[in-house]
Amino acid sequence: MSEYFEKSSRSCEGCQCMAPIFSFLNKEELKLVDANKIHVNFKAGETIKKQGTFMSHVLSVNSGLAKVYIEGIEGRSSILRIVKPTSFIGGPGIYFDQRHHFTITALTDSAVCFINLQVFKDILKGNQSFAEEFLRDFSRDVLRVYNRLIFLTQKQMPGRMADALLYLHDEIFNLPRFPMILSRFELADLSAMSRESAVKILRDFQKEGLVKISDHEMELFDVEALRKISRIG
Amino acid sequence: MSEYFEKSSRSCEGCQCMAPIFSFLNKEELKLVDANKIHVNFKAGETIKKQGTFMSHVLSVNSGLAKVYIEGIEGRSSILRIVKPTSFIGGPGIYFDQRHHFTITALTDSAVCFINLQVFKDILKGNQSFAEEFLRDFSRDVLRVYNRLIFLTQKQMPGRMADALLYLHDEIFNLPRFPMILSRFELADLSAMSRESAVKILRDFQKEGLVKISDHEMELFDVEALRKISRIG
DNA sequence: ACGCAAAATTGATATATATCAACTTTTATT
DNA sequence: AATAAAAGTTGATATATATCAATTTTGCGT
Structure with a gap:
């Protein structure tokens, strides 16, 4: 420590x-x-x-x-x-x-x-305005959890993994190429599946040319295709 | 209307x-x-x-x-x-x-x-005190959603169905016997599974003598056993 | 009481997903 | 550099769950 x-x-x-x-x-x-x-x-x-x-x-x-x-x-x-x-x-x-x-x-x-x-x-x-901003921030958090509840329970694995990657893309890095800060295990925790399943889905994505993972970097080649997978579930 | x-x-x-x-x-x-x-x-x-x-x-x-x-x-x-x-x-x-x-x-x-x-x-x-009570109420709601997120993604069907029944028991009716206000479909929506699966799990519970469903009434014979199923997942 | 529509039930089957065990690669430590 | 430990990967298998299709039951309006 x-x-x-x-x-x-x-x-x-x-x-x-x-x-x-x-x-x-x-x-x-x-x-x-x-x-x-x-x-x-x-x-x-x-x-x-x-x-x-x-x-x-x-x-x-x-x-x-x-x-x-x-x-x-x-x-x-x-x-x-x-x-x-x-x-x-x-x-x-x-x-x-x-x-x-x-x-x-x-x-x-x-x-x-x-x-x-x-x-x-x-x-x-x-x-007052600080209080309202606090409530807005809190509410945004809550809506995020609503979304997670829905997509974790209503989508299947490829859709959930696509959502996880799109989350990193859209909300954190805003770039199609970003440092892979999450381990496979953590990616699994983000998309509610086992590590092994996460690995397999990522391998599939890679085979299909949607993403590339190398040297602690993730590159999203086809963001639109990922969005489609996310939609289909 | x-x-x-x-x-x-x-x-x-x-x-x-x-x-x-x-x-x-x-x-x-x-x-x-x-x-x-x-x-x-x-x-x-x-x-x-x-x-x-x-x-x-x-x-x-x-x-x-x-x-x-x-x-x-x-x-x-x-x-x-x-x-x-x-x-x-x-x-x-x-x-x-x-x-x-x-x-x-x-x-x-x-x-x-x-x-x-x-x-x-x-x-x-x-x-101020009204505002704080509002926030307490809102926060309680949020924690409920946290719980749902966890148990819907980390438990399997029997555990989820047990949780649904225990929810009705503990939070709504506080009685082992209560009017069955939810259809099988709604019970499925509450425990994140298909209607058919909900029916089958309930049948199992009934076979094991844990619950009884009749005439729009649900009776929980063995709440402790349900809690155990909830725990095991 | 009758007939219709909706809900519930069932078993068979298909699919999604987890688990397991073995193995490889990477990372950290001495 | 050697070694151990951790993380990642893989295919085989088992399990959980959804879907499908057929059937029965229930509730509701006339």
Whole structure:
């Protein structure tokens, strides 16, 4: 565990790497956040927050990529989302039971700010537009889960894998060629299948010339074909 | 379509059938709700709100039972929850895009109040404890979906069907014997399988003496055995 | 009470998917 | 560089699940 942390030397004011939601804060509120945050660096693979633990802070991912996943039955996991900078991470525990309902793990070296939950809530109370943006962000998250529920239960494997790749393409990298940050195992967790099945589907995609995987890089040759596979299910 | 509606003669104040969340309102706020609500009766089978439509109101189910489901791919549906009186129904559209992201259908004759969304939001702005209760309610909903995501993707059919029955038992009726409000088709939508599979699993449960279905009644003889099946997956 | 339409049921079959076991490649460690 | 450990791959097989087609039951309107 090498979570070397620091009382950030930079202040939040003027910080380029805070999550967009915090742009709704005024100077005073930002100072409050500044005084009640902890900045921590994580190495790839490290656990940022563990499901089930007490939620003392909310998170802002400043740099790096992370996976947010629910630890389910017998060691199996469902990845809810991949987080890219800069993103806010709260979750349903904030106003329900003050617990984390998912685990967050760094996929690459990452920098994260932890903002004291009570301070966050206090600011939320007094700033209407901040509160509304928070709700918008939360709601977007919820809709993502709705979508996952539908496509994980109603599509079959090729469609689910196509969706996983398109998710990385459309939401994370916006490029047909991107670093393969997820292992086959994680890709399986993202598309609700076994590792072996994930490997086989990817091999099929590769044979058909839709994608190419090499040297930790994924290249999508035919995004439209993938979209079609996604549609067909 | 026999949605005969009425400007309710009773006022909200003192109404015994409003959703618990509204108990956080003061008299004045309640009057505002009163002046901006519509009370509608639905017959079993009627659609209360349709996925994709503009969200002009939030709902309070005063009596009757309803199903909340997402219309997914090629006519397939996923039931998110069964709603019993008295319950508030909002959804992620409130602060995101003002649309309904699920369809609500009456399972029995029902009475529903539609509260103007803008008025609802205005009150939320000015009443902190109401806002927090709203967030708690919303978060509870979200956690329900998390759970469904996990058990629908990580358990196999017997476990999923056991969960569906236990859901009705634990959350809706709190009795080992209850009216079978869901068709086999709907039970299948609740446990993410085909109708035929649902029938077969139920037959197995019945053969093993775990449940009995007759005359629109479901009786759970061995709740603990069902819990075990749920656990095993 | 009759007849129709919808829902439920059934067994046979096809398909999708997981599991298993063996093996290869990659990555990390000493 | 050698070795171990982890990740990835593969084909064979078993299992879970959906689909299909035929049949029965139930509910409903006249």
